[in-house]
Amino acid sequence: MPRVAMIADNLNLNGISTVIVNYSNELSAHGYTVFVFAGDKIDDSFYNKEKYHFTIIRLPKRKKNPIKYYTELYMGLKKYKISIAHIHGNSAMITPELLICKVVGIENRIVHCHNTTCNHKMLHKLLLPSMNRLCTQRFACSDTAGKWLFGKRKYVVIPNGFQTEKFRYNKEERIRVRKELQCEDAFLIGHVGKFNTQKNHEYIIRVFDNIYTKNKRARLLLIGTGPKYEEMRGLVRKLQLDDVVIFKGEITDTAEYYSAMDAFMFPSLYEGLGIAVIEAQISGVVCYAADTVPTEVTVGDNIRFLSLKQGESSWAEQILQTKEIQRQNFYENNYARINKYNIKECSKILLNEYQKMVM
Numbered sequence: 001m002p003r004v005a006m007i008a009d010n011l012n013l014n015g016i017s018t019v020i021v022n023y024s025n026e027l028s029a030h031g032y033t034v035f036v037f038a039g040d041k042i043d044d045s046f047y048n049k050e051k052y053h054f055t056i057i058r059l060p061k062r063k064k065n066p067i068k069y070y071t072e073l074y075m076g077l078k079k080y081k082i083s084i085a086h087i088h089g090n091s092a093m094i095t096p097e098l099l100i101c102k103v104v105g106i107e108n109r110i111v112h113c114h115n116t117t118c119n120h121k122m123l124h125k126l127l128l129p130s131m132n133r134l135c136t137q138r139f140a141c142s143d144t145a146g147k148w149l150f151g152k153r154k155y156v157v158i159p160n161g162f163q164t165e166k167f168r169y170n171k172e173e174r175i176r177v178r179k180e181l182q183c184e185d186a187f188l189i190g191h192v193g194k195f196n197t198q199k200n201h202e203y204i205i206r207v208f209d210n211i212y213t214k215n216k217r218a219r220l221l222l223i224g225t226g227p228k229y230e231e232m233r234g235l236v237r238k239l240q241l242d243d244v245v246i247f248k249g250e251i252t253d254t255a256e257y258y259s260a261m262d263a264f265m266f267p268s269l270y271e272g273l274g275i276a277v278i279e280a281q282i283s284g285v286v287c288y289a290a291d292t293v294p295t296e297v298t299v300g301d302n303i304r305f306l307s308l309k310q311g312e313s314s315w316a317e318q319i320l321q322t323k324e325i326q327r328q329n330f331y332e333n334n335y336a337r338i339n340k341y342n343i344k345e346c347s348k349i350l351l352n353e354y355q356k357m358v359m
Helices: 015-029 066-079 091-106 120-133 143-148 171-180 199-213 230-238 255-260 273-280 312-320 333-338 343-358
Strands: 003-008 031-040 057-059 085-087 106-114 137-140 187-192 220-221 245-249 263-266 284-292 303-306
Touching: 003 015, 003 066, 003 091, 015 031, 015 343, 031 066, 031 199, 057 066, 057 137, 066 143, 091 120, 091 187, 091 245, 106 143, 106 333, 137 343, 143 284, 171 255, 187 199, 187 273, 199 220, 199 230, 199 273, 220 255, 220 273, 230 245, 255 273, 255 284, 263 273, 263 312, 273 284, 273 343, 303 312
Parallel strands: 003 031, 003 085, 031 057, 085 106, 106 137, 187 220, 187 263, 220 245, 263 284, 284 303
Antiparallel strands: none
């Protein structure tokens, strides 16, 4: 079997990293030797050899020391005799990695898009022609992401596969977690995501502020960390919501917290897909997502797409009208749509594409 290099800017605890390690595990189970090349930061949990069956090659932080990052990537790809390079990103900024792969002599060079915009649009436009010349295969997590990066060129949608079963509703966990959070009788609204501009935490907090003025039983649970974490804590203090907003920090396993929620907010400014809102739906939570989120995330009838232009008060009004749904059998009743994100099913698509390359 050929040797595969999964290449990423980092392997932090986030959606893209989870996708990378899930697919790497599946590839390893099917006989591929997988090396995950990632710049700092790499979450310690991914080094668990009992759970993850691939080799992690830690690279320097790309932004801090790009020359060293690219040099060590070149040396590693050459050393391990890689034959398939699978590069994860969201723009043509991954062109240098593609060039290195070509120089090393790797014939199969995959670009895998995970988002629908980027931070450096001018540089992206300049590099895009080179990226398209250098890559040999194009993957995307959704049609929206594929159209953003590849336009009219042919690409394959590889859904963000994960272990869907673990996110099914669990009544016992709901009771336990709500007790732990001291929210037994609360209307608990949640969000899971990195504290950055994309995830739009300020909007979440201001919507919740509107909700709380009308329902004093309301509580907000925010799971994650990131560059805007302290700024959002400051906003909560300013709005005098300290006692009703719970900052839970970074959590490796979020499944039990979805069971505890009554509603889920996902007002992202943009998304390649949005794994967290899929996980929340699977647990039977009523979800409120921005219409900037691809409708491909829909796996049940418990999601509402709202425009950010409606404003915080309009979102609040709709969330306040949330009606409890039957969650106990939600997984079984929506199995067909949920199963398209099951890692076992999704990996079949990826394995089929890999087999075409190595035939």
